[in-house]
Amino acid sequence: MPPASTDLRLNLPPEPLRPRRAMENHAQITVDPETVRPATRPATRTLVLNGALPGDETLAPVEEALLALLRDVGSEVRRYSMRDVPLAYCQGCFECWTHSPGLCKTDGDAGREIAAAMIRSDLMVLLTPITFGGYSSEIKKAMDRSICLVLPFFRRVNGEVHHRRRYRRYPALAAVGILREPDEEQERIFRTLVERNALNMDSPVHSVCVLAAGTPPPALRERLEADLKPVLDPVAGRLA
Amino acid sequence: MSTRRAVLLVGSARPRGTGNSEALGGYVLARLAEGGMDTEVFHVARCQRPERERFLFEAVDGADLFVLSAPLYVDSLPYLVTRCCERMAAHRAAMQEGSAVRFLAVVNCGFPELEHTRTALDICRVFARQAGLAWTGGLGLGGGEAIGGRPLEEVGGMTRHVRRGLDLAAAALLAGRPIPEEAQALLARPMIPSRLYTFIGDIGWLKAARRQGTLRRLRDRPLR
Numbered sequence: 001m002p003p004a005s006t007d008l009r010l011n012l013p014p015e016p017l018r019p020r021r022a023m024e025n026h027a028q029i030t031v032d033p034e035t036v037r038p039a040t041r042p043a044t045r046t047l048v049l050n051g052a053l054p055g056d057e058t059l060a061p062v063e064e065a066l067l068a069l070l071r072d073v074g075s076e077v078r079r080y081s082m083r084d085v086p087l088a089y090c091q092g093c094f095e096c097w098t099h100s101p102g103l104c105k106t107d108g109d110a111g112r113e114i115a116a117a118m119i120r121s122d123l124m125v126l127l128t129p130i131t132f133g134g135y136s137s138e139i140k141k142a143m144d145r146s147i148c149l150v151l152p153f154f155r156r157v158n159g160e161v162h163h164r165r166r167y168r169r170y171p172a173l174a175a176v177g178i179l180r181e182p183d184e185e186q187e188r189i190f191r192t193l194v195e196r197n198a199l200n201m202d203s204p205v206h207s208v209c210v211l212a213a214g215t216p217p218p219a220l221r222e223r224l225e226a227d228l229k230p231v232l233d234p235v236a237g238r239l240a
Numbered sequence: 241m242s243t244r245r246a247v248l249l250v251g252s253a254r255p256r257g258t259g260n261s262e263a264l265g266g267y268v269l270a271r272l273a274e275g276g277m278d279t280e281v282f283h284v285a286r287c288q289r290p291e292r293e294r295f296l297f298e299a300v301d302g303a304d305l306f307v308l309s310a311p312l313y314v315d316s317l318p319y320l321v322t323r324c325c326e327r328m329a330a331h332r333a334a335m336q337e338g339s340a341v342r343f344l345a346v347v348n349c350g351f352p353e354l355e356h357t358r359t360a361l362d363i364c365r366v367f368a369r370q371a372g373l374a375w376t377g378g379l380g381l382g383g384g385e386a387i388g389g390r391p392l393e394e395v396g397g398m399t400r401h402v403r404r405g406l407d408l409a410a411a412a413l414l415a416g417r418p419i420p421e422e423a424q425a426l427l428a429r430p431m432i433p434s435r436l437y438t439f440i441g442d443i444g445w446l447k448a449a450r451r452q453g454t455l456r457r458l459r460d461r462p463l464r
Contacts, residue, residue, distance in 0.1 A: 140317070
């Protein structure tokens with residue numbers, strides 16, 4: 001059984017939370033042997049959350065193609081198989097805004113680690129079976145716990161109210177959704193949802209790829225490359 | 241003729257009696273009870289264990305009307321509701337004979353504009369289709385935090401339009417009709433002007449932080 005979380009650079013265990021200075025040192029000493037670059041250039045990091053439900057293996061070939069593509073553009077990838085990750089649900093208490101600003105009160109599960117991986121990444125990819133037009137519950141569990149990444153205060157964007165950013169920069173957002181059978185309504189809802197998430201998360205760029213379950217690997221690669229181009233270009237560009 | 245039954249699922253993880261979703265769903269359920277329906281309330285956070293979940297599914301299967309009242313979490317339904325919907329749709333798909341249950345979704349959000357709730361209501365409509373429930377309509381409400389988890393009648397005049405909208409929705413459900421557009425139009429009228437709502441909200445966070453001694457740390461970036 002594959003581990004719930006994998007660092008594809010050196011097959012490291014999940015990064016524990018540590019003070020910022022220690023994290024910077026850690027980033028300097030972990031060099032991806034497959035993507036050699038000048039030491040002064042910052043690494044680009046991609047976080048992949050796999051939201052396959054228990055017993056659903058239809059996402060496995062898509063994830064394989066996605067990880068290969070990300071490796072090929074030279075990004076350092078951390079992945080989580082959400083169904084195998086111990087993660088409590090968001091209780092809607094807002095203590096991550098007022099009691100322990102920026103940190104969920106729930107400790108001892110993977111919540112803080114995944115939130116940290118989100119904000120430290122350049123690109124976040126949500127891989128999910130499209131569920132009623134939205135994400136699977138496994139992805140939702142992680143997304144709900146990410147509100148600690150924004151401030152409680154409000155701002156206006158295009159006449160709509162959203163939360164102010166807590167951090168200076170947020171990752172680009174990509175979503176790869178798998179549909180068991182063609183469904184225009186669900187595809188439309190899914191695209192809108194990702195767009196809304198990108199707006200709320202202040203993602204600099206976002207893209208969506210909707211695939212039919214069972215798409216053969218060569219076509220998978222082609223579709224992923226084409227549909228994720230808007231988010232992969234900046235990732236690849238920073239490494240060029 | 242047997243008495244008609246309505247089941248409410250409160251989709252908030254907040255403790256019983258403190259959530260806005262419970263206040264909104266409870267108001268609709270009270271109107272349905274006044275109209276002669278038997279009513280039953282479930283809280284999604286208490287339906288995670290298999291036996292509790294089975295009680296919920298059986299109650300919905302035997303009901304005439306299923307009402308979901310949920311908050312908006314990150315532009316869609318919360319994890320607990322999404323999981324419950326996934327499992328309920330699978331349960332109902334496996335049934336030999338589907339039961340004719342009508343479905344109403346009420347989604348409230350903390351932003352003043354109800355546009356934020358549209359995606360979640362779209363998701364509810366697809367859930368209804370996949371679970372074999374008859375979609376009667378969806379109601380979105382912005383500025384839900386103004387309710388403060390209190391029963392709508394206690395909140396007072398600020399919720400006047402909300403209550404009128406929910407009254408119309410309940411009357412339509414009792415008469416076997418879909419939710420009228422006027423009900424959503426009434427819920428779309430802001431309880432508090434948007435700029436006042438965000439001002440009060442921002443002040444509220446500062447007050448909460450001062451009470452908890454975190455005022456100076458409110459903008460911390462602990463995960464950087």
